[in-house]
Amino acid sequence: MKKLTLLAALLALLPACQSGFQDEIIEDQDRALSAAKSQRTRLQSEVDQARASAAELEEQLAFEQDRVNSLEGRMQAMEASARDSDAEVDRLRGQLAGTGIGVERRGDVLVLNLPTSLTFASGSATLNSKGKSGLKTVASALKSDYADKTFWVEGHTDNDPLVKTKDKWKTNLRLSVERAMAVADYLTMDVGIESDAVRIAGHGPFDPNVPNSNAANKAKNRRVEILILD
Numbered sequence: 504m505k506k507l508t509l510l511a512a513l514l515a516l517l518p519a520c521q522s523g524f525q526d527e528i529i530e531d532q533d534r535a536l537s538a539a540k541s542q543r544t545r546l547q548s549e550v551d552q553a554r555a556s557a558a559e560l561e562e563q564l565a566f567e568q569d570r571v572n573s574l575e576g577r578m579q580a581m582e583a584s585a586r587d588s589d590a591e592v593d594r595l596r597g598q599l600a601g602t603g604i605g606v607e608r609r610g611d612v613l614v615l616n617l618p619t620s621l622t623f624a625s626g627s628a629t630l631n632s633k634g635k636s637g638l639k640t641v642a643s644a645l646k647s648d649y650a651d652k653t654f655w656v657e658g659h660t661d662n663d664p665l666v667k668t669k670d671k672w673k674t675n676l677r678l679s680v681e682r683a684m685a686v687a688d689y690l691t692m693d694v695g696i697e698s699d700a701v702r703i704a705g706h707g708p709f710d711p712n713v714p715n716s717n718a719a720n721k722a723k724n725r726r727v728e729i730l731i732l733d
Contacts, residue, residue: 598644602637612730615641617686619660619725626665626672628681630689638686641729642694655702655730656690658683661721662708680705686727 595613596606605616622634630638645654658679665672672678683703690696708715711724 595644595648599637599640602640603633604637604641612732615729615731617727617729618722619682619727620722622686622727623682626678628672628678628685630685634686635689635693638689639694642690642696645690645696645731649731653700653702653732654690654696655704655728655732656683656687657703657728657730658686658705658707659710659712659724659726659728660708661711661724662715663721674707676705676707676709678705679707682727686729 591613592606592608595615599606599615603618603621605618607614607616617634617637621637622630624631645652658681660675660679662675665675665678672681680703683705687701687703691698691701708724711720712726713720713723715721715724
């Protein structure tokens with residue numbers, strides 16, 4: 504009888520044990536599902552961040568590529584401009600070959616260099632025959648290729664003081680102005696350059712090409728320059 508009573512009690516407890524075990528299984532599954540959802544949310548966030556970073560990098564890459572393309576375009580334009588400038592200098596040098604007149608470019612400005620030894624006697628502001636001949640060639644080039652430009656005629660000297668008993672000019676600055684004026688007058692009055700296209704300036708010894716340290720350098724500094732400007 505006692506055995507039957509114990510068996511009955513055990514049978515009564517069995518559903519309760521099964522129910523508790525099932526609850527634990529469900530709770531474990533819920534925790535696992537919750538963890539899986541959290542992990543999925545975290546992974547989705549990481550994916551979204553990676554996509555955003557990729558989109559930002561693509562945008563930056565496109566910007567940098569546009570910048571590179573722009574720089575390459577500017578470089579190509581500068582190289583083409585430099586080639587054109589070099590070709591222009593070479594062409595003008597060819598036109599003035601044999602005159603002794605130099606040609607160079609300073610930035611956007613073409614400069615014709617007329618050494619005083621080819622144009623004026625020492626201490627003089629009167630053009631000699633060789634200077635006039637060279638200026639005729641210059642005028643031909645200016646009229647044919649630079650008719651719409653402005654020409655600055657600028658005189659320069661070395662820093663040797665003038666000899667008062669020999670030279671009629673009070674200062675080198677005055678001499679440089681007179682020489683620039685002589686060149687400008689010849690261009691406008693004798694060889695057909697429009698007078699409203701010509702300007703003059705005198706710098707005396709104050710804008711040397713090279714230091715006035717020896718006779719050769721001083722000879723380089725004694726010059727009249729014609730600047731061709733837009």
